[in-house]
Amino acid sequence: MTPTEATNDDRPALPERAQALDLLRGMIRIRRFEEKCAELYSAMKIRGFLHLCIGEEAIPVGVMPTLVPEDAIVATYREHGHALARGMPMGAVMAEMYGKAGGCSRGRGGSMHLFDAATRFYGGNAIVGGGLPLAVGLALAERMQGRPNVAACFFGEGAVAEGEFHESMNLAALWNLPVLFLCENNLYAMGTALQLSESNTDIHAKAASYGMTSEAVDAMDVLAVGAAARRATEAIRAGEGPYFLELRTYRFRPHSMFDPELYRNKEEVEAWKQRGPIVTFSQRLREAGLLDDAALAGIEAEVAREVDAAVAFAEASEWEPVGDLARDVYTEEDAA
């Protein structure tokens, strides 16, 4: 499948320079963090599964500014970008990759299970489709407690084949719940192309069939993602019920570090890379006179320092004592 080109006229207008550079910095931050993760995986500092979102950075960076701290977030096992864009400390995320006690999940979760109560980040869920019902329930809790907050749920297009997707669409629409469904359609469920797994590949139409507002978005454009998420969250906060965004994107890296990528050709990947969210947004900013080499170097240097600090934090963090292995299987009420 080849990328579809948006014409220049379709693109949302650029924001002011500071805001534009924030978006660029946000995407570069995720990119450089994940590149470092891949390196550390090869160095065997990080083990288990490592799913990189390189190529998909416009989604978390576009969506998160439309959410408020009180909103709840559910993500998938490819959630480093979401965690960082939500504001989780990079050091705690990196330490979790290391499996250290200083990790955001105390080394119990790893790359696929980043959690953070402070930012209402309810995980990294590694069962495809398994997070959607949680988001429906979080939204129900907001509604029943009279709070105006949104439950934002990220999931891949592979989840659309799961029963839990359809059950959750139905329940959210039936109960008019404040759920923002964010389908990251990167065209491959692991190695199975969308057209090999869906009878109807127009995913946003499936959501619309449940009676909720649904849009397909060019998710290689951070501004398009942001504008769509703004429309969606405003509608949800106005009480209009759930809203669905099909975010059309592409994963530049293999599914995980074990993936030999037999299912797609290099030409296809290269074509999508030409439309990469960082390269295209940088180019647009340059053309508009909002970015020059010095500014970009400044961003890169700032991000490099943060990534270095995160690695140092993870290296310095302690290992959880084996004596605490069974901790937090159940709530220890008197421990607090």
Add this chain to the structure above:
Amino acid sequence: MTAQTANGGTIALTYREAVRAALREALEADPRVFLMGEDVGRYGGCYAVSTGLLAEFGPERIRDTPLSESSFVGAGIGAALGGMRPIVEIMTVNFSLLAIDQIVNNAATIRHMSGGQFSIPLVIRMATGGGRQLAAQHSHSLEGWYAHIPGIRVVTPATLEDARGMLASALACPDPVLIFENALLYNDKGEIPADAGAVDIDRAAIRRPGRDVSLITYGGSLGKTLAAAESLAGQGVDAEVVDLRTLRPLDDATILGSVRRTRRAVIVDEGWRSVGIAAEIMARIMEQAFYDLDAPVARVCSEEVPIPYAKHLEDAALPQTDKIIRAVEHLMGNHG
């Protein structure tokens, strides 16, 4: 069917009414509590447990769901994460298999996987057990399966007091609690103190003290086991009956204390024999009380068949009073 006040400070009621009274009390006591499940509202509950509650508490708190076990159980988990105290009703344990992803992969894991940041104060009630000629998709006893899973609690109220009192304790528990109500018990009738309230969900109970053999059971088999003990008393065998009440965590102290006194044990479990809760209890006795035994530990379980429809076949498949008596006679005869 309302509970009637009798003299002596007791009330006469059915097991069904005891559960309903517990639900009503919980809904009155805490605005965060709500009941959600298939046909709990307008229909009144498939076993008529929640009859009348919709009129009392309204459709927000007595919430009829679509036939989508995975999403409404998952929504219960999400709502619990979001600050509510949901009670999710699943019609029968067989249907809970449609939600097992949510129960096993989310409810049981999130506390640990998040490094202790998030607890799931969720109660799931479901009917279990055979004996009603409902055949193999409505009659199984899978509570032992759930007892395999760290991170959840499994309770099995067998008496009116427990039917009345376990729900409040389950709701007070910060972790997921599964309550298994054996469907044959709903019509059990008796008297309980008018002020009956919360009971512990941590300990087994000795329902009949005895010296010669420990009959260890739970749920729908308690009545059959007590009947067997009465019959055995006529033969001069003084059987002690232990009601496990909670299958996870098992109360080793009460189980082993009983076995050490009587030096013989028979486990009665409506689950299948292979790899079941009975096997687990036998293993614990071997590990911890082997030298206190005067005879091998025995068990009476369901036969290894899907529970059949025809009454004579179903009766033959399930633990029955005469089978329990024969097992004890065998134990005493061979080894007394």
